[in-house]
Amino acid sequence: MANAILEAKTHSDGAVARIELRGDIDGSAREALNGAYADAAGATAVTLDFTHVDYINSTGIALIVGLLARARADACAISALGLSDHYREIFEITRLSDFMTIIADSEGAPA
């Protein structure tokens, strides 16, 4: 299986942004993830869309922790969309879910 380098695209309307993630969230995702968050500068709410993410490893979790730390400094609320049951469980075990709103698929944020 070819490892999929993360692509992250930011859709922002100023106050609210959605970062569409595509690929693997591991060590190789650092630039894409940080760049996409920088593109959302000024937003007070950012949704990370994990719908097209198949793999998140511990290094990826560290990157998300870093993003949460920056968001906290920026007073920006983070939410997560499209997580599989497995990664949702991992977000709970690591308590990432205490610092971001996990949106269930059925709540249907724009895709």
Place this chain on the structure above:
Amino acid sequence: MAVSERTIRRVVWRRTRREDREETAIAQPALEAEPAPLPAADLGAFEIAPNDPLVAYFQGSVGAVDIGALDLESAALEKLRGEGVTLVVPLIANGELIGLLNVGRRLSDQDFSADDRRLLETLAAQAAPAVRVGQLVREQQAELRERDRLEQELAVAQLIQQNFLPKELPLLDGWQVAAYYRAARAVGGDFYDFIELSDGRLGLVIGDVTDKGVPAAMVMAATRSVLRASAQRLIEPGDVLARVNDNLCPDIPENMFVTCFYGVLDPATGHLRYANAGHNLPLWQTAGESGDLRATGMPLGLLPGMKYEERETTLADGATVLLYSDGLIEAHDSAREMFGTERTTPLLRDGHEPAVVIEGLLAALDGFTGPELEQEDDITLVVLRRAAGQSAAAKPVAEMSAAAVSEPEAVGVLADFTIASAPGNERDAMRRVGEAAGALALEPERLERLKTAAAEATMNAMEHGNGYRDGVDVRIVVSADAAEVIVAITDSGAAPQTEPATKPDIDAKLEGRQSPRGWGLFLIERMVDEVRQSSHADGHTVELVMHLEGGPDGQRDS
């Protein structure tokens, strides 16, 4: 005379086997066969590829052929001309082209006369059946030699096997013991043993070497010897198996391993302490209950430094225990269904003598497989029964629950592979672990957790153990028995694959008091039911254990 010509060469094809030939076929099937390698003595002989156009040409030709006049794109034709052959007469036996009679230039350098040709054709016609007979004899002799060699190897394997099985059964007060071994035609690597220990205790052994024939018999003999020596020196069964494993690892042939159950029985009290290196779980039965003897551990000879879980129980009065090999429960009927443990357990009932229990098992097995089917694998059965009324107090301890005995879906090593140490390769490890464990009775979400743990442990092994060095691989072995699946991940570093001992705390990480990293081991420990780490001369191994459905803690959640 034509026979005085300078060069007579012959070309021979190996014919297809008689039964492979169609009755109406002329020579075509023979020509599809690969050319036989010719003995070194036939210096002038060479092979012609079956698809060479020359072959097709000679099939359709009659009598001697001047090859100088032939216009064919044929490597064989070039070669014949190069060797100075001018005239070729096909050798035909029973309508099949079996060779060529090749003739060079006449000494006189004159062309062959019509008489010469007729003479050669007569010679070819008479020689062909004789050549064919010669070919057949040679083929038959080769077949016989091969059969003799196989028979001899089987006899040697059987001899080794039988010499290392106990000649006598142990005599124990208050116990009856019976044992049975029946080799399959190919002779597997089954073995059992009784080891007299100090204080009247008895070591019970049953094992199975993967593979068959002489190599398996040799490994079986070595395992038995090391086990006997270790059992006298070490008390705990888990330590004994660990020692045997460490002794076997350096020398065992690749792709071979040994499953083995070892227990120490105190005949006076019925107390049994045991460990299991991936062997079929022994079954027990008392008047009202039945179950198996579970303990976790990797098969012997795969990875050094393994640890073996120890468990204990007390066999109550009237209890029957069956140690067996997979030749029993994995025997198939004509519909390819397996005999299984649920057919076995009921046959332990009724407090029969061990010898009667074995007879009953064999009768049921023979009835199941039917008379026509050849025995697939060695069958080994050892039955112990504690006489009733020995001790009023003895009862099975709590861990011997009467849980339903589950059918093993896959037992043994499911995958054994290496991964180069490079970033991102953990995904490959994850996929292959997923494929290997995918057929087991593991709920999908627990399979995902196992895969995530395997990916994280592989990352740790590549990074901390192997330092992402070129040519230093991570080895991953996936094995399973009826109760659990174990993923063993080994690097070549001496230090444990642990990260900083600080427990990851997200509050501290968000406030910058802790690095955002350091999640790997934390995740691993929360993803699987058990994590075991061991260091040994060749590196460090992390074992990830996941209980299967039907296992004692199969439904356990985090």
